[in-house]
Amino acid sequence: MSDAGQLSRRSFLRSGTAAAAATALGAGKTMGQEAGATARIGIVGVGSRGTHLLRTMLQFPGVQVPAVCDIVASHAKRAQDIVEKATGTRPEPYTNGERDWERLIARDDLDAVVAATPWEWHTPIMVGSMRAGKIGGTEVPAALTVEECWELVRTFEETGVPCMMLENLCYFSNALALLRMVREGVFGELLHAEAGYQHDCRYLMFRNDGTLTWRGKHAAASNGNLYPTHPIGPVAQWFNINRGDRFTTLSSVSSKAVGLKRYAAAKFGKDHPLATREYALGDVNTCLLQTEAGLTVTLYFDLNTPRPYDLILRLQGTNGIHMGGKIHLEGKSPKAHTYEPFATYANQYAHPLWAELQQAARKHGGHGGSDYVMMYDFLKAVKNRTPFPQDVYDAATWSVITPLSMASVARGGQVVDFPDFTQGAWKTRPPLPIYGA
């Protein structure tokens, strides 16, 4: 482990000073892992995603999991079995209700706490963890309200303990290759991006017993972009958001809501209460964002229609455009007005993390290996006490799109101002570097 940019274990866990916060705010550099370094992780919420994250982290050397927490005892037991099999040590379970994670974060043998619960618990668990001196790693989104976003930022600034939102889309091989191409000037000056979380998730909204899941309850109650961080994460990194530029305004509109009623009617019968009730969430939500430097983003959210998965990942600059696995670059692509496949560029501009981790990632990691690469980066920062490539300012900026879009939709698409969580520091923070493995 070396020199600059490194935060010592002491300053990470104890300092509570503005200096630690400033260091983390200013840097984005990561370094190789200390040989023999350990990361002691407590995990809260071991359902579908938490179990997957647990299995992924256990692929790496030096990972210990002394404690697991879930309100469903059988989920915690499954996690205990997985950890015991992988490490030989059975973690302690915390299963006494919705706030038992408070006992977990109070343990003195944890470096970090990972949360993979339903959304409403992410901020309370992360704020509690930072206050207890444990690095936070939260599933997406990190927060649901503007106030929660500020709470995350202020807690980090008061404690100096970092919190990373585990946004795995930023680690997709294509997203990182595009980041490298942006940094190397291949697209020229950037102008516009279009991205979306467009994923038929209707099956995740309903339980077979005819009730709504926690996701279904959000869809029934809220109208806006309820899952913005997957598509905005890579865009924000390409655009240097919070690191030279910032989002200034957002406006959002939703289509009418039909998909869930139709799906419930097909699943439970047309007279079932879930088929006859109203759902607040419009089937297709569209946001428009502007940045201080004059760039624009179109962001889609579409979970409740029959459709193939599509993130779009349109990135447009003065030299050309990438969109959906195709690219056209003026003067470089063989034919004018014609796309070529992105695959050759993806190899040529492979991000160092992917060049290094490719084989293991494809073998072990979900989401095309990106979960493995993300976990590598998270654990590296935990072990080495180095700044995180996605920090609490990113977590707040990407997550706040949900409440802002809800406010805008409720006012007929009215433009709303974007909070500056860095409070002006975006002007001087250096861009995220192309960090190596």
Ligand SMILES: NC(=O)c1ccc[n+]([C@@H]2O[C@H](COP(=O)([O-])OP(=O)(O)OC[C@H]3O[C@@H](n4cnc5c(N)ncnc54)[C@H](O)[C@@H]3O)[C@@H](O)[C@H]2O)c1
């Ligand atoms: N990054 C990704 O690709 C990705 C993919 C899927 C889900 N997710 C995110 O992961 C999170 C979990 O999603 P999921 O699909 O695993 O849901 P899930 O319902 O399968 O799992 C949630 C788990 O949290 C537990 N839980 C609920 N309240 C709790 C509390 N107060 N304390 C402790 N445990 C509690 C539940 O019992 C359950 O085991 C969500 O935030 C979701 O958005 C991210």
